[in-house]
Amino acid sequence: MNKIEELFNSKIEVLNVGLELFTQSFVDLEISCVQVEWKPEAGGNQKLLDALSLLEDM
Amino acid sequence: MLKNILRPNCYYDSVTLMVISSTLKNIKGVNNASVMMGTESNLGVLNNAGLLLPENNTPDPNLMLICIDSNVDISEEVVNVIDTKLNEKVVTNGVIRAKTINNAIERLDNPNFAVVSIPGVHAKKEVEKLLKNNIHVMLFSDNVTMDEELELKQIAVDKGLLMMGPDCGTSIINGVPMGFANMVNRGNIGLIAASGTGLQEVSATISNLGGGISQALGTGGRDLKDKIGGLMTFQALEALKNDPDTNIIVIISKPTSKVIYDHVINKLKETDKKSVVCILGAGETQVIDDKIHVVATLYEAGVEAAKLSGVDVETTSTVEEHQVETAIEKLKKNKSSNYVRALYSGGTLCYEAILNVDGVYSNIAVNKELALPNVEESIKDTFIDMGEDYFTSGKPHPMIDQSVRLERLEKEVKDPDVGIILFDVVLGYGSNYKTAEELKSKIIDLQNKYLIDNRYVLFVATVCGTELDPQVKSKQIKILQEAEVLVYDSNIKAVETINRVLKSL
Numbered sequence: 001m002n003k004i005e006e007l008f009n010s011k012i013e014v015l016n017v018g019l020e021l022f023t024q025s026f027v028d029l030e031i032s033c034v035q036v037e038w039k040p041e042a043g044g045n046q047k048l049l050d051a052l053s054l055l056e057d058m
Numbered sequence: 059m060l061k062n063i064l065r066p067n068c069y070y071d072s073v074t075l076m077v078i079s080s081t082l083k084n085i086k087g088v089n090n091a092s093v094m095m096g097t098e099s100n101l102g103v104l105n106n107a108g109l110l111l112p113e114n115n116t117p118d119p120n121l122m123l124i125c126i127d128s129n130v131d132i133s134e135e136v137v138n139v140i141d142t143k144l145n146e147k148v149v150t151n152g153v154i155r156a157k158t159i160n161n162a163i164e165r166l167d168n169p170n171f172a173v174v175s176i177p178g179v180h181a182k183k184e185v186e187k188l189l190k191n192n193i194h195v196m197l198f199s200d201n202v203t204m205d206e207e208l209e210l211k212q213i214a215v216d217k218g219l220l221m222m223g224p225d226c227g228t229s230i231i232n233g234v235p236m237g238f239a240n241m242v243n244r245g246n247i248g249l250i251a252a253s254g255t256g257l258q259e260v261s262a263t264i265s266n267l268g269g270g271i272s273q274a275l276g277t278g279g280r281d282l283k284d285k286i287g288g289l290m291t292f293q294a295l296e297a298l299k300n301d302p303d304t305n306i307i308v309i310i311s312k313p314t315s316k317v318i319y320d321h322v323i324n325k326l327k328e329t330d331k332k333s334v335v336c337i338l339g340a341g342e343t344q345v346i347d348d349k350i351h352v353v354a355t356l357y358e359a360g361v362e363a364a365k366l367s368g369v370d371v372e373t374t375s376t377v378e379e380h381q382v383e384t385a386i387e388k389l390k391k392n393k394s395s396n397y398v399r400a401l402y403s404g405g406t407l408c409y410e411a412i413l414n415v416d417g418v419y420s421n422i423a424v425n426k427e428l429a430l431p432n433v434e435e436s437i438k439d440t441f442i443d444m445g446e447d448y449f450t451s452g453k454p455h456p457m458i459d460q461s462v463r464l465e466r467l468e469k470e471v472k473d474p475d476v477g478i479i480l481f482d483v484v485l486g487y488g489s490n491y492k493t494a495e496e497l498k499s500k501i502i503d504l505q506n507k508y509l510i511d512n513r514y515v516l517f518v519a520t521v522c523g524t525e526l527d528p529q530v531k532s533k534q535i536k537i538l539q540e541a542e543v544l545v546y547d548s549n550i551k552a553v554e555t556i557n558r559v560l561k562s563l
Contacts, residue, residue: 003218004297018175025487034162039069
């Protein structure tokens, strides 16, 4: 079974990354959900982000 | 006096802050106030509003700025209001929280889907993490470059995953509404759309007629551009072709290139499943190979799909003939031009309306000659997409908070040359639950204020939603009818009435 077929035949378990208003449907329908309280890495500092990317690529 | 309070390393998402900002002007003594993150574009918004002190004009996306313009120093009160609202969780029960995606993945047994709505400049990196972990993605974020979109979709296609977006706000997976989506019947009709109110209108229409949705997949507004080549459209199409629970496939799109259109039709010819292709504004309806039904409106797409799925479609009207005739007679007595002004929250619904009423000006005009030179000023018959970037820069989308739309509504009704107002109310998850109530109050207020001395304005609305939605469609229709609004449950039916009224005047 490919991954999309698998999704269509599975229980949805969802990550909500960002706006919390999107979790209401998951709560109402008792869908397993994790709210990711996302914040920019490195305080959003682009130079630090670029440096982090370089480190991750190593 | 102008005061700025800075909170470093205090990130909150833009929608939360915009909704809070829109309430700050109600605090007694506040002339203007805003709370925003210190991104470059937000600093521009604050500068334009005269709220930013010169020494704070350095971008820092992790810095929260509270900016207050007041006659006396009431910053403590404003900050208390902001902190109270920030501490109110939008959804408190039934949700586990995590600080990072990797953290979140560990908290679920088999994470298989993610909705991503973070600033676009950070989206690619986070979506890559999700795809790497074999998690399908719906990417609501905009301001993602086309190069980034292409890269993400190529990863998704290689791995056999869905990467729906960017700017994809709607999908329904296994009956679960994702983003701005309606609660609909489950059934055997699969939908593919750029996503947004087009997908909402068709899925709601099908459900309202007695049909049901197997899956509703969004692709993002640029997927059918040549550079992206329809990567997600064709990924989704293959999935629905192979899905045993999908018998009818519906594709909804704005006009696209002939190459892409022909490719879509050829793919549909390969399957025995019947299909409906809605190309907005294409004009003609036709049937290809006895199984591909090409239609030109969202409502027709819903009706055709429901019929093909075996539903005995009965169409009914929420408005009686005499109501329209009475409105026409009253408008004829106005000593004015009786222009129509439409204020839409749904971009695709506005687009469909523009295609079906001749000569309207718009901020999303297809014909450049009808583009509004200044979107703040309507000209003659004008239809506005209030969800367009101009209106949502620094402000929440009207489906979440319609303060800007209500202000524009007053401006239009105040104009003595206006005779007809048209608007949409989009129900479902993600949307404001009080849209109809707020509009009813505002309309009654405007009727008392401006519609005196026998001046009449006809209010027409389209409600996009179902009885299963948290707002309940029939309840919202009733609320609007209490303000004497003629309420339809499909956009094209509302637009047809507008045409009929205009021709009668």
